Every structure is written in C-alpha cells, then in structure tokens.
Amino acid sequence: MTETTSPKTRRGGFRLQLEPRLSEPSRWFPAAVSLGAIFVALVLGGIVIAFAGGDPFRSYAHIARASFGSLGVISDTIVKATPIILTALACSVAFRMKLWNIGAEGQFIMGAFGASAIVLTPILPAETPRWLFVPVMMLAGMLGGALWGFIPGYLKAKFNVNEIISSLMLNYIAIAWINYWIFGVWSEGGFQMSAKFPDNAWLPRLLDYAESIPAFRGLTTHAGLLIGILAAFVVWLVIYRSRWGYEIRLIGDNPRAANYAGINIARNVIFVMMLSGALAGLGGMSEVTGVVHRLQTSPIAAGYGFTGIIVAWLAKLHPAVVILVSILFGALLLAGREIQPSGVPKMIQGIILVSLIASDFLLRYRVRLIRTEVEG
Numbered sequence: 001m002t003e004t005t006s007p008k009t010r011r012g013g014f015r016l017q018l019e020p021r022l023s024e025p026s027r028w029f030p031a032a033v034s035l036g037a038i039f040v041a042l043v044l045g046g047i048v049i050a051f052a053g054g055d056p057f058r059s060y061a062h063i064a065r066a067s068f069g070s071l072g073v074i075s076d077t078i079v080k081a082t083p084i085i086l087t088a089l090a091c092s093v094a095f096r097m098k099l100w101n102i103g104a105e106g107q108f109i110m111g112a113f114g115a116s117a118i119v120l121t122p123i124l125p126a127e128t129p130r131w132l133f134v135p136v137m138m139l140a141g142m143l144g145g146a147l148w149g150f151i152p153g154y155l156k157a158k159f160n161v162n163e164i165i166s167s168l169m170l171n172y173i174a175i176a177w178i179n180y181w182i183f184g185v186w187s188e189g190g191f192q193m194s195a196k197f198p199d200n201a202w203l204p205r206l207l208d209y210a211e212s213i214p215a216f217r218g219l220t221t222h223a224g225l226l227i228g229i230l231a232a233f234v235v236w237l238v239i240y241r242s243r244w245g246y247e248i249r250l251i252g253d254n255p256r257a258a259n260y261a262g263i264n265i266a267r268n269v270i271f272v273m274m275l276s277g278a279l280a281g282l283g284g285m286s287e288v289t290g291v292v293h294r295l296q297t298s299p300i301a302a303g304y305g306f307t308g309i310i311v312a313w314l315a316k317l318h319p320a321v322v323i324l325v326s327i328l329f330g331a332l333l334l335a336g337r338e339i340q341p342s343g344v345p346k347m348i349q350g351i352i353l354v355s356l357i358a359s360d361f362l363l364r365y366r367v368r369l370i371r372t373e374v375e376g
Helices: 028-051 056-068 071-096 104-120 130-159 163-185 224-241 243-253 255-260 265-292 304-314 319-339 343-364
Strands: 009-020 365-375
Touching: 028 056, 028 343, 056 071, 056 319, 071 104, 071 224, 071 243, 071 265, 071 304, 071 319, 104 130, 104 163, 104 265, 104 304, 130 163, 130 265, 224 243, 224 265, 224 319, 243 255, 243 265, 255 265, 265 304, 304 319, 304 343, 319 343, 343 365
Parallel strands: none
Antiparallel strands: 009 365
C-alpha cells in the first residue's frame, strides 16, 4: 500500500487587497486623510525643491516665518486669504450639490468689474460717503458674479450642457471683457489700468485707525475679512439650517430621491450657480476695493478662483474650515513668492490638489494587508 500525504502549507508573503467601503467611515477619517495628503504633498514638494538645488527645510521654515513671524506679516497673510475665503465658499456651495463650478475665477473677475463700474461709470459720484459707496459696490459685485454664474447654470438646467466646460470657458471671456475696458474705455493715460478709486470707495483697513490705536500702524487687513466671515456664517445657515440647504444636500447625495420628493432640480441648479457666482463676485469686490483700489487685470485675475477649488476640497466643503484652510493658503501665496514669484507656490498648490484627489480613493476603498500561504 502506498501512503498518501497531504501537502503541507507554509506561510508566504503579503498582498494588498482593496475592498469597497460598505458604510460611511468615521467622522475623523476624512480629516485625517486630508492631513495625510497635505503631508505627502509637502514631502513631494520638498523633493522637487531639493532636486532643483534648494533646501526644503529652510524653504518651509522661511515660508512659516514670512507668513506668521510678526503681526505685520500675519496681517498680510489675512489680506491674501480674504479673496480665497469667498471663492472657496463659492465652490463649496456648488460642489455640495455636485455642480462642478470651475468658473469661480471668471465670476470673481466680473464681481470686481461690477464693483468698479459703480465708481468708473460713474453710477455714484466721487463724493458719495463710504457708508453708501461700499454697500452699493458689494451689491454690484455680487450681481456681476451671479450673472456670470447664471449662464452655466441655465445651460446646465435647460440643455444639460456640461457645467465644467461652460464655466471654465467663461473665465477667459471675463478676462477679455475687463481687458476691453481697462485698455480702452477706462484706461488711465493709455496704461493697462483704470483710474484710482476715491478713498471713500475703499474698504476700511486697520491702518486707517492707527492714529487712535497705534498698534494698527502698518496693518493692511481690511473689512473684506469681516465680509468673508459673515459670508461663511450665512452659507452655514443656508446649507445646514434651512429647507433650501436640505434640498441642495439631497440633490447632491441622491438626485433620484430629490426628484421623487418633488424638488425642482432645474431651478435649484440655476439658483445654486447664481449663489456660487455671487460669493465669488463678492470676493472680486473685496479685492478691488480693499487691496488694488483700481481695475487692473494682473492683480485681479491672479488665480484666486482656482485656489478656491483646492481650499473647498481640502475643507471638505465646510464653511468654518474654509476660513482656516484659506489662511494657510494665503500664507503659502504670500511667503512662497519670496522664494520664487510664481513657480514654488503654484507647484505646491498643484501637488496638494493631486494628492487630495488621490486621497479620495481611501474614502471609497478599504486597503487590507493579507498574508498569503503556499502549498509545498
């Protein structure tokens, strides 16, 4: 008789297995994934800086000192963060309903144009008091952005035109539109800028009160920050404490259920895109009246709308977190330009965006390490 023996098994190596998540992860998990994505992005950015011959540790240390090292630079960081807050809020509102508004940059520009038109047309005379000038310019800025948001919203609602393409193309039209005005109709002496706004058309700054409060001397933070904080609070109320906000979230999560519940999806698409555009337009108004004080292409079309997309994604569309993340990105923009005017800040922004998009994979799939066994 021959005796048969069963093959013995022995431990092999390990393999990774991906499993779709069947339930929502813990509340802390998305925040942890985002922080991990930022860490990975900074490591990758440091590698690129080192490859280019720089010292990544000294570069990041310089960014920290130049952004938060003194009260003056903190003020400048907040100035950079203010338009980002408003464009990120604009993106957050649209993204909450799964509307991919990539046109916040153009809406920002048209908001700056609308606010400038109040001064340059002029709709209000130069001697108008500030308490009237500023609110009217705010309304005009919001109207300019809302109208620019209405176009892709209407095309999406009525003809199902892809809002990514339509809103993106409108960015370039907005730049061409304001170039027409500042190169010709509103040009000051043939230069590529309009005349300077009168002082009473400026947003008040901390340094305006330096005579009575000496600590404010040299601080450029302006009232646009208060506008951004108030806008974040209003967005939070609308999204999380109103019936309309519930409709927005329901459409974003389950459009079929929203349609079954009798919610008018087409109308909400238009209104949400207009609200998103109005917030971005308010950002353009704050920048043109709080910082630039004239209509000019280069400081206005500076990519704040595209930065707002990254910030909204990083903040997981929460209005309160948007403020914090915007300040961090304001620091990156302010101090990064001391290292290199354009390359380093934009490179790090791009790496962060790619890392964030890639990290969303971990929110949809669970990665498991499995020990494999082999026979023999």
